[in-house]
Amino acid sequence: MALLEVKDLVVEFSLPEGKIRAPDGISFEVEREEVLGIVGESGSGKSVTALAIMGLVPSPPGRVVSGKILFEGRDVSRSIHELRGKEISMVFQNPLNSLNPSLKISVQLMEVLQEHLNMNEKEAWNRSVEVLKMMGIPDPETMMNRYPFEFSGGMRQRVMIAMAMLCEPKLLIADEPTTALDVTTQAQILKLFRKLKESSKTSIIFISHDLSVIAQIADRVMVMYAGKIVEKAKIDDIFEHPFHPYTKGLLKSIPSFYKERKSRFHSIPGNVPNLMNPPKGCRFHPRCPDTFELCREKEPPFFKVNGSYVSCWLYRRGADPA
Amino acid sequence: MKLLEIKDLKVYFPIKDKLFGKPEKFIKAVDGVSFYVEKGETFGIVGESGSGKSTIAMTILGVHRKTDGEILFKGRVIESKEDFKFVRKKVQIVFQDPEASLDPRKKIKHIVREGLDIYRIGSKDERNEKVKEVISKVGLTEEALDKYPHELSGGQKQRVGIARALVLEPELLILDEPTSSLDVSVQAQILNLLMDLQERLSLTYIFISHDLKVVEHIADRVMIMYLGKIMEMGSAQDILLKPLHPYTKALLSSVPLPDPKRRKDEEVFEGEVPSPLDPPRGCPFKARCKYAMDICDEPPKPVRVNDRLIFCHLYKEG
Numbered sequence: 001m002a003l004l005e006v007k008d009l010v011v012e013f014s015l016p017e018g019k020i021r022a023p024d025g026i027s028f029e030v031e032r033e034e035v036l037g038i039v040g041e042s043g044s045g046k047s048v049t050a051l052a053i054m055g056l057v058p059s060p061p062g063r064v065v066s067g068k069i070l071f072e073g074r075d076v077s078r079s080i081h082e083l084r085g086k087e088i089s090m091v092f093q094n095p096l097n098s099l100n101p102s103l104k105i106s107v108q109l110m111e112v113l114q115e116h117l118n119m120n121e122k123e124a125w126n127r128s129v130e131v132l133k134m135m136g137i138p139d140p141e142t143m144m145n146r147y148p149f150e151f152s153g154g155m156r157q158r159v160m161i162a163m164a165m166l167c168e169p170k171l172l173i174a175d176e177p178t179t180a181l182d183v184t185t186q187a188q189i190l191k192l193f194r195k196l197k198e199s200s201k202t203s204i205i206f207i208s209h210d211l212s213v214i215a216q217i218a219d220r221v222m223v224m225y226a227g228k229i230v231e232k233a234k235i236d237d238i239f240e241h242p243f244h245p246y247t248k249g250l251l252k253s254i255p256s257f258y259k260e261r262k263s264r265f266h267s268i269p270g271n272v273p274n275l276m277n278p279p280k281g282c283r284f285h286p287r288c289p290d291t292f293e294l295c296r297e298k299e300p301p302f303f304k305v306n307g308s309y310v311s312c313w314l315y316r317r318g319a320d321p322a
Numbered sequence: 323m324k325l326l327e328i329k330d331l332k333v334y335f336p337i338k339d340k341l342f343g344k345p346e347k348f349i350k351a352v353d354g355v356s357f358y359v360e361k362g363e364t365f366g367i368v369g370e371s372g373s374g375k376s377t378i379a380m381t382i383l384g385v386h387r388k389t390d391g392e393i394l395f396k397g398r399v400i401e402s403k404e405d406f407k408f409v410r411k412k413v414q415i416v417f418q419d420p421e422a423s424l425d426p427r428k429k430i431k432h433i434v435r436e437g438l439d440i441y442r443i444g445s446k447d448e449r450n451e452k453v454k455e456v457i458s459k460v461g462l463t464e465e466a467l468d469k470y471p472h473e474l475s476g477g478q479k480q481r482v483g484i485a486r487a488l489v490l491e492p493e494l495l496i497l498d499e500p501t502s503s504l505d506v507s508v509q510a511q512i513l514n515l516l517m518d519l520q521e522r523l524s525l526t527y528i529f530i531s532h533d534l535k536v537v538e539h540i541a542d543r544v545m546i547m548y549l550g551k552i553m554e555m556g557s558a559q560d561i562l563l564k565p566l567h568p569y570t571k572a573l574l575s576s577v578p579l580p581d582p583k584r585r586k587d588e589e590v591f592e593g594e595v596p597s598p599l600d601p602p603r604g605c606p607f608k609a610r611c612k613y614a615m616d617i618c619d620e621p622p623k624p625v626r627v628n629d630r631l632i633f634c635h636l637y638k639e640g
Contacts, residue, residue, distance in 0.1 A: 041505035042476070152594050153371075182370040183532060184591050187576035191590045209505060212578040216585050235582040253510045254580050255535040257563060262517055262540065267510035271475045 001073055002029035003203050004053070004171055009067035011048050011057055018276040022227035023049050025067070030171065035197055035204040037218030037235070039211055039250070043272055044224040046207050050173045053205075054090055055080035071171070086116040089164035093176040095156035099148040105159055106144035112166050127166065134199075135162045136192060154185035161192065165202070172196075173205045178213060190216045211254060215239060223247050226273055226283040233308035243310040245288045282313065290314055324394075325494055325526050326359040326382070326413075331391035333374070333381050337599065349598045351377040353550035354391075359494065364520065364527040366541030366558055368534060368573070372595055373547040375530045379496045383410060396493075411441060414487035418499035420479035424471040430457075430482055431467040437490045452489060459522075460485045461515060477508035481515070488519070496528045501536070513540065534577055538562040546570050549598055549606035556630025566627060567634050569607045605634070 007027050013020045022045030030036050040046040051057045052064055055076065069076045076083060092098045100108055109132075110124035119127065125144070132140035135158040148156060157177060164172055174193070178186040194217060196202060208214050214221055214235075221238045223231045223246065231244040242248045252266035270287040273279050279286050285295040294313045303315040333352040336345035352374040359365045367375045380386045382393060384406035393400040395409050414437075417423040424433055431453055438449040454464055460481040471479055480500065487495055497516065501509040513536065520527060531537050537544055541558040546569065554567040565571045572591040593610035596602060602609055608618040613636055622633045 041507065154594060182595075183534075183573060183576040184370060185594070186578065187590045188592065190578065191587050194585065194587060210578070211506070212580040215580050215582045216578045218582075239580065239582055250506060251580070253506045255510075255513075255533070255539055256580070257535055257538055259539060261559065264514045264517065265510035265539075267514060268507035269511075271477060271508070272505075 003032045003072060004030040004205075005068075005070040005073075006049070006053070007068045007070070009049065009052060009069065010065045011045070011052050012063050012065045013061045014063070015061055015276075020275045021065075022275055023052075023224070024227035024275075024278075026224070026227075026229050028222055028229065028232065030203050030205060032170075033197075033201055033203055034219045035193075035206055035217055037214035037221040038205060038207045038224060039209065039214050039221060040224035041209060041272055043226070043275065045227045046224050047175050049224075050090065050175050050205065050207060053173060054084060054088065056090075085112055085169075086167045087169050088171045088173065089167070089169045090173040090175065091157070091160050091164050091177045093179050095153070095160040095180075096148065098160060099156065101148055104145055104147055105151075109144070109159075109163055109166060112163060116167050128162075131162045131166055132159070134165075135159070136188075137162070152185075153181055154188060157181065157185075157189055158192065161189075161196075165196065165200070168200065169202055171203050171205065173207070175207045176209070177206075179208070179210070186213070193217050211250060223250070226278060227275060228283055228311065230284065230311050231308060232302075237306070237308050241306065241308070243305050243308055243315065244284075244312050245290050245314070246284045249287075249289075282311075323361045324358045325361040325396060326528075327392075327394040328358070328378070328382075329356050329392040329394070331355045331378065331381065331393070332389040333377050333386055334389040347599060350550050350601060351598060352381065353601075355547075355550070355552055356391075357545055357552070357555060359526060359528060360542075361493075361526055362524055363542040364529050364540055366537040366544035367528065367530045367547060368532065368537055368544055369547035370532060370573075370595055372549065372598055374550040375547055376498055377550075379415060379498055379528065379530060382496070383413060383415060411490055412492055413494045413496065414490060414492040415496040415498060416480075416483050416487050416500045419503045420471075420476065420483045421503070423483060424479060424486075426471055428470070429467065430469055430471070430474075433471070433482060434467075434485045434489055437486065441490065443490075453485075456485045456488045457482075459488065459519065475508075476504050477511055480504060480508075480512050484512075484515070484519070488523070492525070494526045494528065496530070498530045499532070500529075502531070502533070516540070534562055534574060546573070549595065549601050551606050552624075552631070552633055553607065554630060554632050554634075560628070560630055566630070566637065567632050568611045568613055568636070572610070 008025050009023050010021055010025050011023055038046045053069055057064060109128040113119040113124040113127055129140045137143055137158050178189050206217050218235050220234055222229055225246050231247045242251055249268040268287055273283060281297050282295045282300050285291045300311045300313045302309045302311050305315050331352055332354055334348040334350050337347040338345055369375045377386060381388050400409055434453045435449055438452060457467060462481050501512050529541055538558055544558040544561055545555040546553045548569050553569045554561055561570060565574055575589045576591055596609055604619040605622050608614040617635045622635050624631045624633055625637045625639050627637050
């Protein structure tokens with residue numbers, strides 16, 4: 001049994017201008033001790049998916065309209081209050097917004113342990129110090145008495161990860177945890193995540209808009225576009241043989257060294273569709289170089305191609321419907 | 323021809339510790355930086371946050387006041403209010419976040435026209451004509467003119483930001499992380515547009531970015547900064563493909579590669595940027611540098627190696 005199973009998840013936002021659905025009917029699993037990367041551009045629904053798992057979709061305007069989220073086979077919608085922070089925890093993009101500015105780090109860390117694990121003050125202190133140390137925070141005892149503003153951006157993100165890891169959760173969701181950081185700090189935090197992956201039994205959902213970052217951490221990747229999953233594959237496969245035209249386009253758009261100077265970058269023409277009124281059929285068809293009749297009419301199911309799952313009509317023949 | 327020349331620029335921000343009296347502490351955001359920008363080239367400035375790259379841009383435009391040093395634009399020393407007025411017409415800037423830099427209550431046509439209105443250039447009809455012309459140059463249709471910023475996508479908004487900068491026909495365009503807040507596929511569109519515009523309008527760019535791959539591709543020369551000081555300066559390809567300064571090497575080793583087979587923990591560069599309030603004496607990078615020696619307590623003098631300038635004691639002239 002997979003650790004987490006998401007089935008046909010639909011989250012709807014009712015805005016004055018109309019309704020938006022993102023994610024719109026997505027299904028995926030997270031296995032034990034694996035890192036699942038979710039890649040997508042803004043508005044693809046990747047963050048909302050994370051919020052839906054955590055039971056944190058802002059309502060109104062958002063609402064989970066259908067679908068099931070099963071954690072160890074149990075429906076999370078009933079048990080999320082017990083699971084959140086203990087079995088499933090989350091790290092956000094901007095640590096400054098997620099830490100309480102007026103409380104010392106020690107208070108914020110120990111509270112989690114006292115609440116979830118009924119630890120006494122001394123146990124909670126010791127455990128917090130231990131986890132801060134694990135996250136590579138120098139002199140953790142002194143740091144416990146500091147306020148968030150006294151930490152650098154990278155250190156704050158380490159504190160956030162420490163807080164998420166306190167109860168040794170089974171699932172950690174990291175939503176763009178390195179996006180707000182400088183490159184050298186980003187490399188350090190990615191190394192920390194790799195260390196967590198090796199040393200703990202925690203499964204990780206790692207969300208990023210940057211395929212290069214995903215390449216550095218994930219075991220499996222799920223590519224999202226306009227509220228839908230377009231491709232699910234093992235990390236090596238997605239870089240060696242991408243199948244969906246959108247995935248191919250994304251990979252080609254990544255700038256790289258040693259290209260002919262000032263040659264033009266590959267770009268995907270057009271813009272992400274307005275989800276108030278998404279295109280019929282495949283949502284990528286207006287921007288796709290390989291569009292044909294069927295793409296405009298019917299939404300493609302997933303086809304299994306060499307171990308990858310691709311939602312694209314190009315693969316309807318010679319592939320197993322999955 | 324040198325379009326812009328900066329000589330020993332210092333920009334210090336005072337920290338007010340006491341209620342009265344003179345400030346005693348300073349943040350040395352830019353600390354003795356000299357460079358020039360050749361007409362028609364793209365000059366890249368690379369550095370992590372706090373390195374002073376945006377402060378340089380803001381000082382050229384007169385938003386921040388320089389503490390010391392000299393700014394020359396087209397050979398004219400920029401000192402007085404009049405001088406900066408001259409600069410601001412000829413030098414325009416495109417900001418990182420189009421969301422924050424476009425007035426949400428103004429229509430696109432007013433946003434783009436504002437520069438012409440302020441400088442009273444042309445008649446009303448001529449101004450509107452000019453707005454239409456630049457909006458098509460940046461790849462938008464005239465329909466966009468009557469819209470508000472929130473009706474446009476991120477990439478379209480950044481196109482408006484570029485149109486606003488181009489409307490005064492500047493000679494130098496400062497691009498301050500112009501694609502950092504955009505999605506990958508859109509980033510490519512905007513970078514291509516910037517390259518096209520540079521060729522068509524023979525523009526000069528200062529391209530500020532932390533994305534080393536993009537800078538290597540788009541810039542002719544590059545300056546690597548750390549804590550307000552230059553580390554290495556020269557041809558962008560030389561420096562970013564064959565770095566010599568330990569900091570440049572560290573930066574490059576931190577760039578995540580789109581290759582799951584290359585995850586190198588041993589190359590991860592540890593440590594953090596020290597506070598600019600109390601920067602170490604001598605080379606600002608020495609605290610994190612694995613080659614640090616005693617002599618690094620002395621500020622390194624620029625050394626010319628293979629056509630590039632390096633501020634590091636490891637290198638000797640020749």
